Amino acid sequence: MRVRNLTISYSGEPVLEGASLDVDEGRFVSLVGPSGSGKSSLLRALIGLQKPLAGSIKTGLSRSEIGILFQDDALLPWKTARDNVALGLTLNGTTRRAALDEAETWLDRLGLGGLGDRFPRKLSGGQRKRVALAQVLVMKPRLILMDEPFASLDAIVRARIVRDVVALVEREKISVLLVTHDLEEAISLSDAVYLLSQGPRAHVTQHYAVPIPRPRDPVRARMHPAFAPLYEKLWSDLSREVDYPRAVAA
Amino acid sequence: MTALDPRYAWVRRLLVLAILLAVWEAAGRANMLNPLYAPSPSQIGSALVELFGDGRIWPHLEATFSAALGGLLLGIIVGILLGVVAALVPFIAELIEPVMTLLNAIPRVVLAPLFVIWFGIGLSSKVALSFILVAVLIFFSVFTGIRQIDRRLVERIVTLGGDRAALVRHVYLPSVAAWVLGSLKVAVGFAFTGACVGEFVAASRGLGYLLSFAQSTYNAALMMAIIVLILAVVLIIFSLAGRLEKHLLRWS
Numbered sequence: 018m019r020v021r022n023l024t025i026s027y028s029g030e031p032v033l034e035g036a037s038l039d040v041d042e043g044r045f046v047s048l049v050g051p052s053g054s055g056k057s058s059l060l061r062a063l064i065g066l067q068k069p070l071a072g073s074i075k076t077g078l079s080r081s082e083i084g085i086l087f088q089d090d091a092l093l094p095w096k097t098a099r100d101n102v103a104l105g106l107t108l109n110g111t112t113r114r115a116a117l118d119e120a121e122t123w124l125d126r127l128g129l130g131g132l133g134d135r136f137p138r139k140l141s142g143g144q145r146k147r148v149a150l151a152q153v154l155v156m157k158p159r160l161i162l163m164d165e166p167f168a169s170l171d172a173i174v175r176a177r178i179v180r181d182v183v184a185l186v187e188r189e190k191i192s193v194l195l196v197t198h199d200l201e202e203a204i205s206l207s208d209a210v211y212l213l214s215q216g217p218r219a220h221v222t223q224h225y226a227v228p229i230p231r232p233r234d235p236v237r238a239r240m241h242p243a244f245a246p247l248y249e250k251l252w253s254d255l256s257r258e259v260d261y262p263r264a265v266a267a
Numbered sequence: 268m269t270a271l272d273p274r275y276a277w278v279r280r281l282l283v284l285a286i287l288l289a290v291w292e293a294a295g296r297a298n299m300l301n302p303l304y305a306p307s308p309s310q311i312g313s314a315l316v317e318l319f320g321d322g323r324i325w326p327h328l329e330a331t332f333s334a335a336l337g338g339l340l341l342g343i344i345v346g347i348l349l350g351v352v353a354a355l356v357p358f359i360a361e362l363i364e365p366v367m368t369l370l371n372a373i374p375r376v377v378l379a380p381l382f383v384i385w386f387g388i389g390l391s392s393k394v395a396l397s398f399i400l401v402a403v404l405i406f407f408s409v410f411t412g413i414r415q416i417d418r419r420l421v422e423r424i425v426t427l428g429g430d431r432a433a434l435v436r437h438v439y440l441p442s443v444a445a446w447v448l449g450s451l452k453v454a455v456g457f458a459f460t461g462a463c464v465g466e467f468v469a470a471s472r473g474l475g476y477l478l479s480f481a482q483s484t485y486n487a488a489l490m491m492a493i494i495v496l497i498l499a500v501v502l503i504i505f506s507l508a509g510r511l512e513k514h515l516l517r518w519s
Contacts, residue, residue, distance in 0.1 A: 064426055085426050091419040095441040095518045104437070105427035136518040152427070 018063070018160060018192065023072035025058045031070060032058055034218040038211050040160065043190035045183075047203035049251070050213025051259045056196040060085065060162045063194070078160055081109050084153035086166040090145040092137040092152070098124060098144075099133035102151045109156070123151040127181065143174035150182065161186070163195040167202070179206065179235050187232050200251050205229075205238040210251065214258050223254055306488040314492035324496075330472035332500075334390055334462035338397020339454060345398070346405025347443060353406070354413035364410070370403045376460070379468045388469040397461030401454045405447060412446035413439065448515055451508045459501050 018040040025033040033055030040046045048056050061067035063074055064085045076083060092101045102120035107113055124133050127147045137145055146166065153161060167175045183206060186193050197203050203210050204227055212223040229241045238244060271279070288308045294300050295307025302310060318324040349367075353360040379396050386392040420438050429437065466475025474493055481490035 066422055066425065081428050087419065087422075089419055091417075091423040093420060093423070093437060093441070095445070096437075104424075108424070108427050108429045108433050138518065156427075 018078075018194070019073075019075045020059075020063070021073045021075075023059065023062060023074065024070045025055055025062055025067060026070045027058075030217045032216050032219065033213075035072070035220050036213070038194075038221055038224075040192050040194050042159075042192055044208045045186060045193045045195070045206055047195045047197055047207040047210045048213065049197060049200060049203050049210060049255065050219065051215045051255070052198075053216040054213040054219035054258075055216050056213060057164050060164050060194070060196055063162055076160060081105075081156055082159040083162065084156055084158035084160070085162045086149060086153055086164065088165045088168050090137070090149040092145060092148055094137050097134050097136055098129065098140065098148045101137070101148055102133075102155050105152060105156045119155055120151070123155045124148070127151050127154075141174075143170055143178060146170060146174075146178055150178070154185065158191060160192045160194070163193060163197075165197055168198075176236060183233060183235050200248060200255065201239060202235075204244060204247055204251065205233075205235045212251065212254055212258065222258065225251060302488070303485065304487060306491060310488045311491045311495060314486075314488040315495065318489075318492060318496075327473050327477050328496075328500075330390065330393075330470070330476075331459070331462050331466065331474040334393035334465065334473065335397055335455075335458040337390070337394040338461050339401055339458035341394065342398045342401025342458065343405050343447060343454065346402040347409050347447060349402070350406045350409025351413065351439075351443065354410050360410075363406075367403055367406050367410075370399065371407065375400050375403065376464045379465050382465065383469045388471065393462045393465035393470065393473065393475075396465040397458040400457040400461040404450055404454055404457060408446045408450040409443050412442060416442055445516060445519065448512045451512060452505050455504045455508050456501060459497065459504075463497065 020039070021037045023033060023036045024031050032053070036055070036059060038046070038048070048059065050056050058067055062069045063076075064083060065080075092098075093104070096104065099117055099120045102123055103113070103116035106116035106119060111119070121133055124130060127150060129144060129147055129151070132140065132144065137148070140148065146169075149166070167179055170178065179202070185191070193206075195203070195206065207227050208231075209227060210225045211221050212225070213219045214222045225247060227247065228243045229238050291300075292308050295302065295305070295310070300307065306314075349363055353363045376396065378399060379392070382392040382395045386395055416438065421434060424434050424437055462473065463475035463478070466473035467479050468475075470476040470479075474497055477493050478490060481487075481493060
């Protein structure tokens, strides 16, 4: 995916201005930045939920090959876990029978075997997140956009889901663009990290390659020698981005 | 304080009701109550048995049921249609919302005499009153519901490749069904209110008409028997509506 000079404005001053970034095939890329830097807006523009004011987005993928995971699982409460997972397939022309079979396979694969008949209200936060993940993966996406999808989970559940997601995207060679506030998460999961400046008129200020080899365990990646120096650099650059507008205002 | 077991709440309620009825009956038999104003439970029971025994009640029940269920059905259909259209078309909302707000603000039973003039003393005027009571309730339920629909669900369908028809099928219709079912019990009460008030104002059949007749003949036992009957009918329909709601909204 190639994003060039993307500008997004809701009304008046642009929240994001001239942002460019690349996500190569099979790469895991993270986007970090201060609150209000337009990270989520950029993802919404990539999936077509927000019309950009200017710039270009080239993915070379069809609409159904791009999946998105939001912070909220956004499952339809009146559909069972199985029906929620099968939904994307039926909306794209797969017969209901085949879609339900495929949904069951993905529920099993993500450790939700036997829970297909449950409504979202009857699932835990971690289980709902896995259903949302199955809903995206069942479409066999080539690119997944993630908007802080693990933020609402507790530490243990989060670690387990993140480990499963990393194993899956590595095995299936799926490209990922992850938006997160969590620098540790960004480094431990990604091949590259982009830093956005403070908004409004936020733009990409830095690009960091993460030299931690794959396949990767997200927990062990934090103990890799390259992790700490990169974390320090990112932290210092991010702090400068947050402090700079305050200094200018003062 | 000892916590009460909620499973046996109905037993406790039934027991208190039985005690109240026994006290009431005893007071009646001891001539402490004037039967002209407050007949005893046994006298009310006798009036009920008499109503059913000679079969007089059936045409009246049929009339009230026809009016209430007709108004309920029409009110639900029209309320949903208007609510959906107003929520999706701002121009229609501009026209309809003030009228519905006005109708909601006034006690709509004041329209009963007008409906008798417009539609006659037959079934139509009662259906009209039930309809207007139910339609306004359902309209606001659907209208506000659609306007407050969870945007995340809409975006989920869009990002999964769904079109407008998919949105209606997978988000709007289930949401509307949930709001309508949530208002169903109140709507049933409104529908019977409309039918009975309409019959009370002018009719030749129906429970409302019987009430009016009992009032004009100063027959308190008959009046209370009919009130008990209306209560029983509404409770049965409430219970059926509750079961339907529980089944269809089992996901909530």
